[in-house]
Amino acid sequence: MASVEKATHSYVFLYQQNRLFTCCSGSALQDTGVLEFSEKLDLLTETSFSKSEEFSGTVYKIRHDDKGIRITFIKALAGNLTVKDNIFYPYREKSITEKINEFRIYNAEQYQTKDTICAGDLFAVT
Numbered sequence: 001m002a003s004v005e006k007a008t009h010s011y012v013f014l015y016q017q018n019r020l021f022t023c024c025s026g027s028a029l030q031d032t033g034v035l036e037f038s039e040k041l042d043l044l045t046e047t048s049f050s051k052s053e054e055f056s057g058t059v060y061k062i063r064h065d066d067k068g069i070r071i072t073f074i075k076a077l078a079g080n081l082t083v084k085d086n087i088f089y090p091y092r093e094k095s096i097t098e099k100i101n102e103f104r105i106y107n108a109e110q111y112q113t114k115d116t117i118c119a120g121d122l123f124a125v126t
Contacts (some may be wrong), residue, residue, distance in 0.1 A: 008043065015044045049119030055079030055087070071104070073124045080118045087125075101126045 014020035022040055026033020035045040061073040081087070087098050104124040117123050 012046060013052055016046070019096050020044075048074070048118060050078045051080055051119045053078040053079050053119075054114075069126055070126045071126055073106075073122070076117055076119050076121045076123065078119050080116060100125050 011020060015022075020032050022037075022044065024033060024040065025036060029035055032081045044085060055076070056078045057074040057076045059072055063071050063073075065071055081100060081103075083100055083103060085100050086096050087100060088095050090096070102124065102125065103114045105114055105118050105122075111124070114123070
């Protein structure tokens, strides 16, 4: 068993260094090979997000809904946030402060609201 764990650790290390690449076949439209791909990807990837640090995240998309409300999509990298917290970001040599009204977790066009977001979450704010 130790050799399997050692090999898995080596694969994860090589994958993180972009020296190992997965090769899978299947069809998402026909639901063939999707589960197997997800299992292999889960085996080869590791994440380490710190929930105890100050919040930081990366904005990866900004949209407006049909009512004109701005929706900002963020990947949380560290820390956590709750609704009504203030977030700060730089803009043209100034620091802008905005209050979070709502967290949304999207699945296609549908979403669910949450009160708290933790490091590692993909979410949208309004």
